[in-house]
Amino acid sequence: MKVIQIEHLQKAFQNNIILKDLRLSLEEGECFGCLGPSGAGKTTLVRIMIGQLDIDQGRCLVFGEDSRHLSARVYEKTGLVLDEQGLYERMSVYDNLKIFADIHRIEDERITEVLKKVDLLDEADKKACRLSKGMRQRLVLARALLHRPRLLFLDEPTSALDPVSRHLIHHLLLTLKQQQVSIFLTTHNMQEAALLCDRIGLLHEGSMIEEGRIDDIIEKYHNHLALHIELTDHRHLNLDAQKDADDICHYLKEGKILKIHSNEPTLEDIFKKLTGKRLNL
Amino acid sequence: MKNTTIILKKQIKDTINNKAILIQFLLFPIMSAIMTFSIQTEGMPYDYFIKMFACMYIGMAPIVIASGIISEEKESGALRMLMYSNVKAKEYIAGIALYIVGGCFLGCVCMAVMASYSMTQMIVFLGVSLIGMLISVMIGSIIGICASSQMKAASWSIPVMIIFSFIPMIASFNETIRHIGFFFYTQQISEMIASLEPASFQSVNMLLLIVYFISSLALFIRVYKTHLIRF
Incomplete structure (x- = not known):
C-alpha cells in the first residue's frame, strides 16, 4: 500500500x-x-x-x-519533526509531552515510555529552554512518536x-x-x-x-574498471583494470600489493557528477 | 471542548513561569489596591483609582497578553504543532480567550471587592468590564495572528493599547481629547464604570460598545479565516 x-x-x-x-x-x-x-x-x-x-x-x-x-x-x-521545533520553552520536558498526550487522549505511561526511548527520562522535570540542542531534538522526536x-x-x-x-x-x-x-x-x-x-x-x-x-x-554509476591499490611501500594508486592490466599483473607477480579495492562512487560523488555541486552544502 | 480545556490548562501552567504575562494580570489590581489604600483625599471618591485603573486594565492587559501569546506560539512553531495534532484554530483561540478573560475577570472581581460595591454595582462593573475585555482580546488576537513575530506583535500592540487605555484617563483632563475619545470603546467603558447606574447609561454608550464589539468580531473572523485557518 x-x-x-x-x-x-x-x-x-x-x-x-x-x-x-x-x-x-x-x-x-x-x-x-x-x-x-x-x-x-x-x-x-x-x-x-x-x-x-x-x-x-x-x-x-x-x-x-x-x-x-x-x-x-x-x-x-502522522508524526512530524520539522525545522521549527515548536516547544514550550518555559515548560518541562514532561509537560511538553503531556499537552500532546492529552490532545491525543494517550495514557501518561506512554509519556514515560517515549521519554525512555529517547533517553530523556532523567531530564523529565527540566525546562525545555535548558536542554541542549541534541536533547531538544530528541524531545521533538518523542513528541512525534507519542501517538504511535x-x-x-x-x-x-x-x-x-x-x-x-x-x-x-x-x-x-x-x-x-x-x-x-x-x-x-x-x-x-x-x-x-x-x-x-x-x-x-x-x-x-x-x-x-x-x-x-x-x-x-x-551500481549504475560504478565504473568497475577503476581500482584503488595500496602497495607494500604504502603508495596509493588509482588504476584502470583494462588499460593498466600489465602494471597490475606486474605488481601481483612481485607481491607488492598490500590492498586492492574497486572504486565505488559515494552518493556525494554521484550527486557531484550529476550536478557539478556538492551535496553537503 | 476538550482541546479548549487542554489549551486553557497549558496556559495556566505556563503563567507560573511567564512573568511578563503574570505582571499584566496583577499589575493594575495591585496598583489600584496600593493607591486606594494609601491615597485618600477629601472629596475624592473612595473608588477613584479603582475605576481609573480598571479602564486601563481592560484596555491594556488583554491586548498585550493575547497578541503576545499567539505571536509567540506562531513564531516558535508550537501553534502549528497543535494544529497538526488536530487542535482546531477555533478551539485554540477559545482556550486563549477563556484564559485571558478569566484571568482579567478575576482581577476585576478583586477590584470590585476592594471598592465594596453593592451587588447591582458589582454586576454592572463586571458586566461592562467583561464586554471591554472581549473587545480587547479580539484586538489582541488580531495583532497576534497578523504579526509574523513576537517582536512585531509587541511593536504593534504597545501603541494600540496605549491609545485605548490612556485616552479615558487623559480625557478627564482635556476636553478635546474627551471628544476624540468618545469614539474609543475604552472611553465608553470608562463613562459607564464612572456612574455604575444602568439608568444613567446613555443609549449612545451602549450603541458604540455594540458597534465596537461587532466590528472587532467581524475583523477578527476575517483575519482568523485568512491567516490562522491555514496556519
Whole structure:
C-alpha cells in the first residue's frame, strides 16, 4: 500500500519554481530519503505533504487523501519533526509531552515510555529552554512518536547534532523501521541516508535527478574498471583494470600489493557528477 | 471542548513561569489596591483609582497578553504543532480567550471587592468590564495572528493599547481629547464604570460598545479565516 504518492508535482513561489514535475512514492514500512543541498526544495516538499502548502500542479496523496485537504484521521497517523521545533520553552520536558498526550487522549505511561526511548527520562522535570540542542531534538522526536504514528516526516532530524544524539536518533529510527513505520526523511547527510533509507531521491533545484535503491544507484554509476591499490611501500594508486592490466599483473607477480579495492562512487560523488555541486552544502 | 480545556490548562501552567504575562494580570489590581489604600483625599471618591485603573486594565492587559501569546506560539512553531495534532484554530483561540478573560475577570472581581460595591454595582462593573475585555482580546488576537513575530506583535500592540487605555484617563483632563475619545470603546467603558447606574447609561454608550464589539468580531473572523485557518 502506498502511504505517499506524488505525481507531476509543481510548486512555485511567485515566479520562482521550487519543485518541478516531481514524482515519488513511499510504501508502507519503507524509509525514503530525500537528499539535496540547502535550497533544493526538500522542506517545501515536506510542507506540501503535510498540508501546509498548496500545490500548483500535479497531485500529492498521503494515506490516499489529497494533501491540501488532509483529514484528522491522517494527522492522527502522522508524526512530524520539522525545522521549527515548536516547544514550550518555559515548560518541562514532561509537560511538553503531556499537552500532546492529552490532545491525543494517550495514557501518561506512554509519556514515560517515549521519554525512555529517547533517553530523556532523567531530564523529565527540566525546562525545555535548558536542554541542549541534541536533547531538544530528541524531545521533538518523542513528541512525534507519542501517538504511535504510522508515518513519520523528518526534516533534517540530525542536522548539526552531536554524535551521541545522532546515534541515538538513528538507532530509534531503525527500530521504528522494524516496526513497519513509514519514514520520509530529508537530509544532506549521505551516511545517514545510507544507514536508514531503503530508497533515496536526489533533489536538485526542484527536480528529482535520480531515484531508487542506494545500491542500484551506486551500481549504475560504478565504473568497475577503476581500482584503488595500496602497495607494500604504502603508495596509493588509482588504476584502470583494462588499460593498466600489465602494471597490475606486474605488481601481483612481485607481491607488492598490500590492498586492492574497486572504486565505488559515494552518493556525494554521484550527486557531484550529476550536478557539478556538492551535496553537503 | 476538550482541546479548549487542554489549551486553557497549558496556559495556566505556563503563567507560573511567564512573568511578563503574570505582571499584566496583577499589575493594575495591585496598583489600584496600593493607591486606594494609601491615597485618600477629601472629596475624592473612595473608588477613584479603582475605576481609573480598571479602564486601563481592560484596555491594556488583554491586548498585550493575547497578541503576545499567539505571536509567540506562531513564531516558535508550537501553534502549528497543535494544529497538526488536530487542535482546531477555533478551539485554540477559545482556550486563549477563556484564559485571558478569566484571568482579567478575576482581577476585576478583586477590584470590585476592594471598592465594596453593592451587588447591582458589582454586576454592572463586571458586566461592562467583561464586554471591554472581549473587545480587547479580539484586538489582541488580531495583532497576534497578523504579526509574523513576537517582536512585531509587541511593536504593534504597545501603541494600540496605549491609545485605548490612556485616552479615558487623559480625557478627564482635556476636553478635546474627551471628544476624540468618545469614539474609543475604552472611553465608553470608562463613562459607564464612572456612574455604575444602568439608568444613567446613555443609549449612545451602549450603541458604540455594540458597534465596537461587532466590528472587532467581524475583523477578527476575517483575519482568523485568512491567516490562522491555514496556519
